[in-house]
Amino acid sequence: MTALVTLQNVTKSYVRGKQKVEVLHGVDLQIASGEFLALMGPSGSGKTTTLNLIAGLDQPTSGEVVVGNDRIDKLSRSALADWRARNIGFIFQFYNLLPVLTADANVEVPLLLTNLSRAQRKQRVKTVMELVGLSDRGSHKPNELSGGQQQRVAIARAIVADPTLLVCDEPTGDLDRQNAEEIMNLLKALNRSQGKTIVMVTHDPRAAEYASRELHLDKGKLATEEVRHVA
Amino acid sequence: MKYFPLIWAGLWRKRTRTIFTMLSIVVAFLLFGLLQGINQGFSTVLRDLNVDRLYVSAKTNMTDGLPIAYATRIKAVPGVRALSHWTYFGGYFQDSHNPLPAFATDPEQLFQVYREIKVKPEYIAAMKKTRTGVLISDTLAKKYHWKIGDRIPVGTSIWTNKEGSNTWFFDVVGTMDLSATGGGFPGFYINHSFFQEAAAFGNGVVHYYLVGLNDPKQATQVAKTIDAMFANSSNETRTQTESELAQMQLKQLGDINFIVNAIVGAVLFTLLFLTANTMMQSVRERTSELAVLKTLGFSDAKVLVLVLVEALLLCLFAAFAGLALASLVFPVLKPIFGNFRMPMIVVSMGAGMALLLAFISGFPPAWRAKRLNIVDALAGR
Amino acid sequence: MKTFRQVGAVTMMNLRSLPQRFGTSLVIVIGIGGVVAVLVSVLAMSTGMIRTMENSGRDDRVIVLRNGSAGENGSSIPRDSARLILDSPGVKRDAEGKPIGSGDTLRLLNVYRQEDGAEVSISLRGVGPKVLIVRPEMKIVKGRMFNPAVNELIVGKAASKQFKGVAIGDKVTTRGATWTVVGEFTTSGDSHESELMADAETVMASDHRISYQSVIVMLESPAAYQKFKDALSSNPALAVDVNHERDYYKRQSATIGKVISVIAYVVGGIMAVGAIFGALNTMYSAVSARLMEIATLRAIGFGSTAMVVSVLVEALVLSFIGGAVGALLAWLFFNGHVVSSSTGGVASGHLIFELAVTPALILIGIIWACAIGLLGGLFPAIRAARLPVATALRAV
Numbered sequence A: 001m002t003a004l005v006t007l008q009n010v011t012k013s014y015v016r017g018k019q020k021v022e023v024l025h026g027v028d029l030q031i032a033s034g035e036f037l038a039l040m041g042p043s044g045s046g047k048t049t050t051l052n053l054i055a056g057l058d059q060p061t062s063g064e065v066v067v068g069n070d071r072i073d074k075l076s077r078s079a080l081a082d083w084r085a086r087n088i089g090f091i092f093q094f095y096n097l098l099p100v101l102t103a104d105a106n107v108e109v110p111l112l113l114t115n116l117s118r119a120q121r122k123q124r125v126k127t128v129m130e131l132v133g134l135s136d137r138g139s140h141k142p143n144e145l146s147g148g149q150q151q152r153v154a155i156a157r158a159i160v161a162d163p164t165l166l167v168c169d170e171p172t173g174d175l176d177r178q179n180a181e182e183i184m185n186l187l188k189a190l191n192r193s194q195g196k197t198i199v200m201v202t203h204d205p206r207a208a209e210y211a212s213r214e215l216h217l218d219k220g221k222l223a224t225e226e227v228r229h230v231a
Numbered sequence B: 001m002k003y004f005p006l007i008w009a010g011l012w013r014k015r016t017r018t019i020f021t022m023l024s025i026v027v028a029f030l031l032f033g034l035l036q037g038i039n040q041g042f043s044t045v046l047r048d049l050n051v052d053r054l055y056v057s058a059k060t061n062m063t064d065g066l067p068i069a070y071a072t073r074i075k076a077v078p079g080v081r082a083l084s085h086w087t088y089f090g091g092y093f094q095d096s097h098n099p100l101p102a103f104a105t106d107p108e109q110l111f112q113v114y115r116e117i118k119v120k121p122e123y124i125a126a127m128k129k130t131r132t133g134v135l136i137s138d139t140l141a142k143k144y145h146w147k148i149g150d151r152i153p154v155g156t157s158i159w160t161n162k163e164g165s166n167t168w169f170f171d172v173v174g175t176m177d178l179s180a181t182g183g184g185f186p187g188f189y190i191n192h193s194f195f196q197e198a199a200a201f202g203n204g205v206v207h208y209y210l211v212g213l214n215d216p217k218q219a220t221q222v223a224k225t226i227d228a229m230f231a232n233s234s235n236e237t238r239t240q241t242e243s244e245l246a247q248m249q250l251k252q253l254g255d256i257n258f259i260v261n262a263i264v265g266a267v268l269f270t271l272l273f274l275t276a277n278t279m280m281q282s283v284r285e286r287t288s289e290l291a292v293l294k295t296l297g298f299s300d301a302k303v304l305v306l307v308l309v310e311a312l313l314l315c316l317f318a319a320f321a322g323l324a325l326a327s328l329v330f331p332v333l334k335p336i337f338g339n340f341r342m343p344m345i346v347v348s349m350g351a352g353m354a355l356l357l358a359f360i361s362g363f364p365p366a367w368r369a370k371r372l373n374i375v376d377a378l379a380g381r
Numbered sequence C: 001m002k003t004f005r006q007v008g009a010v011t012m013m014n015l016r017s018l019p020q021r022f023g024t025s026l027v028i029v030i031g032i033g034g035v036v037a038v039l040v041s042v043l044a045m046s047t048g049m050i051r052t053m054e055n056s057g058r059d060d061r062v063i064v065l066r067n068g069s070a071g072e073n074g075s076s077i078p079r080d081s082a083r084l085i086l087d088s089p090g091v092k093r094d095a096e097g098k099p100i101g102s103g104d105t106l107r108l109l110n111v112y113r114q115e116d117g118a119e120v121s122i123s124l125r126g127v128g129p130k131v132l133i134v135r136p137e138m139k140i141v142k143g144r145m146f147n148p149a150v151n152e153l154i155v156g157k158a159a160s161k162q163f164k165g166v167a168i169g170d171k172v173t174t175r176g177a178t179w180t181v182v183g184e185f186t187t188s189g190d191s192h193e194s195e196l197m198a199d200a201e202t203v204m205a206s207d208h209r210i211s212y213q214s215v216i217v218m219l220e221s222p223a224a225y226q227k228f229k230d231a232l233s234s235n236p237a238l239a240v241d242v243n244h245e246r247d248y249y250k251r252q253s254a255t256i257g258k259v260i261s262v263i264a265y266v267v268g269g270i271m272a273v274g275a276i277f278g279a280l281n282t283m284y285s286a287v288s289a290r291l292m293e294i295a296t297l298r299a300i301g302f303g304s305t306a307m308v309v310s311v312l313v314e315a316l317v318l319s320f321i322g323g324a325v326g327a328l329l330a331w332l333f334f335n336g337h338v339v340s341s342s343t344g345g346v347a348s349g350h351l352i353f354e355l356a357v358t359p360a361l362i363l364i365g366i367i368w369a370c371a372i373g374l375l376g377g378l379f380p381a382i383r384a385a386r387l388p389v390a391t392a393l394r395a396v
Helices: A048-052 A077-087 A101-112 A118-131 A147-159 A176-193 B002-009 B017-048 B070-075 B105-113 B121-129 B138-145 B192-198 B216-229 B242-252 B254-285 B289-295 B300-337 B344-371 B374-378 C004-017 C018-055 C079-087 C156-163 C200-206 C221-235 C245-289 C291-300 C305-333 C359-386 C389-395
Strands: A004-018 A020-032 A036-040 A061-065 A087-093 A165-169 A198-202 A215-219 A221-226 B053-058 B078-087 B103-104 B134-139 B151-155 B165-178 B188-191 B208-213 B238-239 C061-067 C101-112 C119-127 C139-143 C152-156 C171-173 C176-187 C198-201 C214-218 C240-244 C338-342 C351-354
Touching: A004 A048, A004 A198, A020 A198, A020 A221, A036 A048, A036 A176, A048 A061, A048 A165, A048 A198, A077 A087, A077 B300, A087 A147, A087 B121, A087 B165, A101 A118, A101 A147, A101 B002, A101 B289, A118 A147, A147 A176, A165 A176, A176 A198, A176 B344, B002 B300, B017 B242, B017 B254, B017 B300, B017 B344, B053 B216, B053 B242, B053 C139, B070 B078, B070 B208, B070 B216, B078 B105, B078 B192, B103 B192, B105 B121, B105 B188, B105 B208, B121 B134, B121 B165, B121 C359, B134 B138, B138 B165, B188 B192, B216 B238, B238 B242, B242 C119, B254 B300, B254 B344, B254 C079, B254 C245, B289 B300, B289 B374, B300 B344, C004 C018, C004 C176, C018 C245, C018 C305, C018 C338, C018 C359, C061 C221, C061 C245, C079 C101, C079 C214, C101 C198, C101 C200, C119 C200, C119 C389, C152 C156, C156 C176, C156 C338, C156 C351, C176 C198, C198 C200, C221 C240, C240 C245, C245 C291, C245 C305, C245 C359, C291 C305, C305 C359
Parallel strands: A036 A198, A036 A215, A087 A165, A165 A198, B103 B188, B134 B165, C119 C198, C152 C176
Antiparallel strands: A004 A020, A004 A061, A215 A221, B053 B208, B053 B238, B078 B103, B078 B208, B134 B188, B151 B165, C061 C214, C061 C240, C101 C119, C101 C214, C139 C176, C152 C198, C171 C176, C338 C351
8 A cells, every 4th residue: 555644653742831742642553545534533532633633733742744755744833834734625614715705716726826727727616616516606795695505615715736645623613514415526526537535524423434444542541553445 | 827816705704894904994094194294295395496596695694684785796796596585574564463474575576596587578667667566476476365556555563764753655656476485474565675774663674685597506596695795794694595495494393203113113003903903813713724724734924924915915905005095185284385286205115014013913913823733723722 | 792892802802912013103103293393383383372472461441542543553642632541440540649650652673683684674663651560470680670861771671682782781763763772571471571762751752753553551450450441431532442452362373373373274184184194004904914813803702892992992092192292393493492483463562482392282193193093994894893703713
């Protein structure tokens, strides 16, 4: 298996006030290219922290984080920003779209960091909006879209720059059952037909069923492992 | 550039707030434009004043006057092209609280010294022929509805004439176009010869000798010669260029420069506060959005620049609107200051101040945005 | 009464939470403070100038000028006329029965300002021998009084501070003579302290001028004014104007005082507009930040009046503080600040006066501040009142 992501003996602690809080106590994991991984665990288990480390939003206190060929635990803040732009697509629980921009403009934002021409950017946006099924909603602002639609725009934004890795933090946390299903189907399709590697944090077992593998975290350490392959 | 829509959209997040902040800036720069414009306007007017003219007055005080006999000696100084003189007559028409800008002079020579005044030669000739003649400016003629041929009674509290009366009669023989001169230029001229004959006392006295020069570069030289000529006499002279004279008169009004700068300073300081606060608020509200941008790969530096540029757009746009408004007001001030347009230097000063404002008010929030920790921000901390 | 209680409750809630909105609240205070500081400072100029001029004058002193003169400088009264005036009924007489009055003659001379070297004209006033009786407020505070028939003069206290070359011992040159400064005088801070004084006859002799500019006369009592005036107007040999001294000085400063006031209000007005926008900004944010609170209160049953008044009160409190701070700053920096300026006119001397930040001005400043605050708080207040409760609660 080609390990796209490798975490080796990763620890992470924060200083809160006068106390030092250790969130991760030596985590080892590997994610293969093309995998759809669900990270689960109770509140405070460190699953979001692990996700942030994989996505390059944060850096470990000790240990190695390798994504692709990059030792991202060693990169500077600005290099990390650059790296994220090229390699990561992030999907949030509360969508986090920019309220002042239209859906199309929101999707275009990651492309502003590239060297693509205006025409090329517009083309890409069109493509991914079609992919998520929202071509007719491009000129709407987020407050004119439903929760499910907003998340789809967020997914479009996450894939528009063709990242190596899609990172999702509770993508269905704010959605009703029907919309949640739509979103998970979309993610699964991206994983299956486009070969996108997806790491998803969730505590919705129904969402986890769409993944190809589940990992459980508890109190900052990996617990049992359950592998599931969906036909 | 490609980030413009992003930055522009960020500005309009809270429409009312942005509009009000912009309006405050517009008003502040309107004031700035007006005040500095007037300030600079004075300097410009002073600078553009005629350097080929000199004014000779009594050293102790202009009101002491100089003897008419000085005329021949001054005229003979090398470099002097033309020589005329003014004796303050004052007086009023009907209302003693509304003085006339009346002077006794030698009309022929006067217009040699002030070549920019438009007056018909036949009027000057008429002044020579008519002892009691008076030349008036177009503006005065319009104000009092005087026409050529009118006989004007002028009251005076100083110059009793030889008949013992305080009312003098003058005949309007011509008009002058004074638009080329600054506001406040005297516009009522009587013959000095007539004044000499008819005044019961105080004749033979001149308040200003007006010297027209051949070459402006000789101004200092000629001035020195004239003053040296009468030094240590009982009527010492002081010779100034037009610019020096105007500057002196201006300074007497008080330190205008200081007052203007003080007011502008106060205005800009309070404005700074307002704008900085607005920007701070705006950034604070957008913490999660800025965090998202960083997630997407915008570096800390980029985010800093984004916020700074936003502040810049706000300030520059509003500042220019304010300055534009100010320049629209200037034509209204024409009667006071003469031909007046918003000086370019004020626009540049304004732009500079706007930049400074944008930078000082935008930097703290921009810095805050730069240092934003993604994880904490997203978690709502 | 219910409304009153509601208003009280909501207002107290607003005010108590003010410290949380410190930054935005400071905007109003500073913005309005700036406007008021500038307004009051500039008005202090005209107030100071007018005050100095008005102080110059007693109810029982009269100034007589040539018929039709706008001011002393433009007037000319021959000796015989002066004698007639002094001998008129209504004039107070001293123990020897001589009239208490002074024929004054004025000259202008050039001096240099100490602070910036600017050249200005000041007045040399030639006065009669009875000047200390005619002007009982006049005191020699340094040196001594000048002697008659000698080229000596005394300098007003304000003038000696402002101008170069007029200290005791200095020599002053006029057209006809060189004078020595032998003393310094005060006149209760009125316009004469900006002048030099010498003996009138000596001055007139030095440049062979034979007329006075004005005749100053002490009346038997303020009530004798009409008697005196009638006597002069009925005398065919005289062509003069009689003025109460106070009125005369008030008129002299009227124009320029008005000009300065206009400038103050124009500049202050423009600044006020800017401040209104600033206040609008702040109050709108104040309301936005507490949409949830306001919606909840409205849902509970608090009426619109309570909401409107509470926002307005908040705006008023902040602007009042701002106005007070601004006025205080103006007072701290500029009250008593000495300025010299010309009072306008072709041949007029310089006037030295102190900027006066009076209680009246401070009141004007605070009223302006409150007006700005009210205007700035009005629309946000209405917004708070009209908020559609359901949407607000949901959106938050």
